[in-house]
Amino acid sequence: MSNVPDKVDHDLPEQHEREHHIVSPKIYLTILIALLxxxxxTVWASYVNLGIFNPVVALAIACTKATLVVLYxxxxxYGTKLTKLTVGAGIFTFLILVGMTLADYFTRAWGRW
Amino acid sequence: xxxxxxxWSLSDRPVIVTGVAEGAHHEHLPYQRHHFETIxxxxxxxxxxxxxxxxxxxxxxxxxxxxxxxxxxWYYPAFVSASHQLSIPLGGVNTLLLICSSFTMAxxxxxxxxxxxxxxxxxLILTFILGTGxxxxxxxxxxxxxxxxxxxxxxxxxNSFLYPDSDEAARVAKDHALPLDMARHTEIYxxxxxxxxxxxxxxxxxxxxxxxxxxxxxxxGAYTTGHVTxxxxxxxxxxxxxxxxxxxxxxxxxxxxx
Numbered sequence: 001m002s003n004v005p006d007k008v009d010h011d012l013p014e015q016h017e018r019e020h021h022i023v024s025p026k027i028y029l030t031i032l033i034a035l036l037x038x039x040x041x042t043v044w045a046s047y048v049n050l051g052i053f054n055p056v057v058a059l060a061i062a063c064t065k066a067t068l069v070v071l072y073x074x075x076x077x078y079g080t081k082l083t084k085l086t087v088g089a090g091i092f093t094f095l096i097l098v099g100m101t102l103a104d105y106f107t108r109a110w111g112r113w
Numbered sequence: 114x115x116x117x118x119x120x121w122s123l124s125d126r127p128v129i130v131t132g133v134a135e136g137a138h139h140e141h142l143p144y145q146r147h148h149f150e151t152i153x154x155x156x157x158x159x160x161x162x163x164x165x166x167x168x169x170x171x172x173x174x175x176x177x178x179x180x181x182x183x184x185x186x187w188y189y190p191a192f193v194s195a196s197h198q199l200s201i202p203l204g205g206v207n208t209l210l211l212i213c214s215s216f217t218m219a220x221x222x223x224x225x226x227x228x229x230x231x232x233x234x235x236x237l238i239l240t241f242i243l244g245t246g247x248x249x250x251x252x253x254x255x256x257x258x259x260x261x262x263x264x265x266x267x268x269x270x271x272n273s274f275l276y277p278d279s280d281e282a283a284r285v286a287k288d289h290a291l292p293l294d295m296a297r298h299t300e301i302y303x304x305x306x307x308x309x310x311x312x313x314x315x316x317x318x319x320x321x322x323x324x325x326x327x328x329x330x331x332x333x334g335a336y337t338t339g340h341v342t343x344x345x346x347x348x349x350x351x352x353x354x355x356x357x358x359x360x361x362x363x364x365x366x367x368x369x370x371x
Contacts, residue, residue: 022226023219032216039208039362043201046367054371058363066356073219073352075345080157083164090168097172098179105183 021078031072038065144340163346167353174357181305188298193369194274195302197286204366207250214243215355222348225341234331241324251314265304271296316354
């Protein structure tokens with residue numbers, strides 16, 4: 001603990017600054033445009049007949065948009081490791097719950113006809 | 114002795130204990146709660162708590178999405194015909210409103226961090242207007258459903274699905290008449306439609322109410338003193354509600370359109 005600063009007020013603001021990354025409006029604007037383009041693409045893609053891939057494409061675009069919102073608007077990209085771990089673990093658990101449930105329901109009738 | 118111990122904050126880096134003397138009241142910023150060592154630790158803790166809350170919300174909406182996907186898989190023709198009753202222009206405009214409101218909210222957080230009071234108030238007001246606009250359009254959409262008796266319950270009408278020629282939206286989508294047993298399952302689609310968009314709208318109403326409160330506080334000078342936690346965490350909530358809609362829009366309106 002040799003690096004304990006002598007003065008409290010000497011350390012606090014600097015620490016605050018380093019912990020608190022401020023995302024610039026330029027990045028927010030870029031993300032806004034990306035989200036608007038994503039919306040346009042998903043509406044356009046819904047009118048194209050891709051068969052079984054229509055929902056897949058729609059969900060892929062939605063996941064991309066959601067990722068952009070989480071990383072930039074919600075600052076996870078600039079967040080602490082704890083935040084990243086929390087979000088990652090949450091989404092992982094969520095995917096297991098939904099994925100396993102859907103896998104069960106979608107395959108129950110297999111081999112019964 | 115406590116000072117000698119190596120302590121770790123909730124963040125990536127060790128927190129240096131800056132107490133003046135053991136047992137003494139250590140100095141800190143006025144908005145730092147007494148039980149936190151540093152303001153960084155306090156920020157991390159509140160951010161962590163907000164994310165935990167949002168994870169419970171993800172699980173909650175996840176259940177609704179899962180129910181929707183399972184029923185759509187089971188009663189596919191009913192879900193296709195029923196989803197043709199939704200208006201893509203209205204849903205699309207609402208998506209634009211919400212995405213723009215997320216942007217203005219993000220700019221609000223930025224304004225608070227830069228201590229720009231006027232910009233913060235402006236951003237919050239814009240977010241409020243866009244959110245209210247979303248709810249207004251949603252009301253119009255719900256009104257259409259009530260008019261056509263597409264609200265699940267005793268007044269539910271199967272006419273649009275048994276006789277698609279009698280319904281303009283069904284005619285435009287070139288729907289085929291559904292057999293009675295399949296047509297009855299359109300009610301499940303609308304039940305899930307109202308459950309999902311209704312829960313989403315409830316989150317929007319709560320959000321807009323908090324925004325009104327925040328506009329009043331921001332005008333009085335709050336949030337631009339360096340203490341941005343409330344605005345920041347509300348921003349997380351607002352973006353989360355936006356994300357829910359990012360999934361609702363394609364799933365309810367779009368994927369059965371081709």
